Amino acid sequence: MRNTACALLAYLVVTIALPSFANAVTVPRELTEQANNGDANAMYEIASLYLKEAFSPDGFSRRDEHFASAINWLKPAAEMGHSYAIMGLADAYFFGHGVQRNGKEGERLLLQLAKRKNSNAMTLLASHYASGFDGAIYLQRARKHLDMAVAAGVDSKDEFFKHVEDRIENFNKAYAGAMKGITKDMNQLAVYYSFAGNSQEASKWLSQSAEKGDKLGQWMLADQYRSGSGVPKDDVLAYMWANIAEAHGKPGDVSRRDEYARSLTKEQIAEAQRLSRNWKPKR
Numbered sequence: 001m002r003n004t005a006c007a008l009l010a011y012l013v014v015t016i017a018l019p020s021f022a023n024a025v026t027v028p029r030e031l032t033e034q035a036n037n038g039d040a041n042a043m044y045e046i047a048s049l050y051l052k053e054a055f056s057p058d059g060f061s062r063r064d065e066h067f068a069s070a071i072n073w074l075k076p077a078a079e080m081g082h083s084y085a086i087m088g089l090a091d092a093y094f095f096g097h098g099v100q101r102n103g104k105e106g107e108r109l110l111l112q113l114a115k116r117k118n119s120n121a122m123t124l125l126a127s128h129y130a131s132g133f134d135g136a137i138y139l140q141r142a143r144k145h146l147d148m149a150v151a152a153g154v155d156s157k158d159e160f161f162k163h164v165e166d167r168i169e170n171f172n173k174a175y176a177g178a179m180k181g182i183t184k185d186m187n188q189l190a191v192y193y194s195f196a197g198n199s200q201e202a203s204k205w206l207s208q209s210a211e212k213g214d215k216l217g218q219w220m221l222a223d224q225y226r227s228g229s230g231v232p233k234d235d236v237l238a239y240m241w242a243n244i245a246e247a248h249g250k251p252g253d254v255s256r257r258d259e260y261a262r263s264l265t266k267e268q269i270a271e272a273q274r275l276s277r278n279w280k281p282k283r
Helices: 009-016 029-036 040-052 064-079 083-095 103-114 119-131 139-151 159-179 183-195 199-211 215-227 235-247 253-261 266-278
Strands: none
Touching: 029 040, 040 064, 040 083, 064 083, 083 103, 083 119, 103 119, 119 139, 119 159, 139 159, 159 183, 183 199, 183 215, 199 215, 215 235, 215 253, 235 253, 235 266
């Protein structure tokens, strides 16, 4: 059976490849004609052309119109049962590319493929379960679908398969460390939950880390208070945590802290500094 990484290459290039950030996508006329005549493979190929150009080379910028064009071709191809189109569409729902973010719909699409004994879908679904979506991380489901993929013929030494296994193992290690009070593991759990869309759970672990005196946790918590992510927006508390982190940090952190003060009045800055002076780490 084909190696999973190779089998998923046509799909994964959409997610991890960073080709040129062109202004327009040129679709061969013949390919368009084939797609308009109901050729699902041609539909998927056109969608792939748009998806490959949807991200900038650095991966941080994107062209939403390219995602929208890709979705217009992925949907009919997926409805015709094209497996890679279904995976591409599921991925779009998981990340909100060209459609409203909806992890449950992405899950439904991949479960549909998994029931057809598609081992690639099983591994991909395990990856999304391990990364989390809609605010939750599903490690047991991830493990279950990895085992199903192996039973369906996937090589457990496959690079993508091992990536998912590592994600499960790393989360479990971080959780175990966090429960023992290790702040770097608390910060890592916060990152995992934030990616899964659970900013409240992320802020819970950052608060514990920050209260224990972890500088990174303090900066991350300051950012959450500044943006109102996972906690009520509070510029005074944001400055307080930035001020505490700066006091235990490098000289360059001063300018970063001062950015937090720009939206504050003199009275608010004084209050944040008072809170900083009175703060003591919890052990």
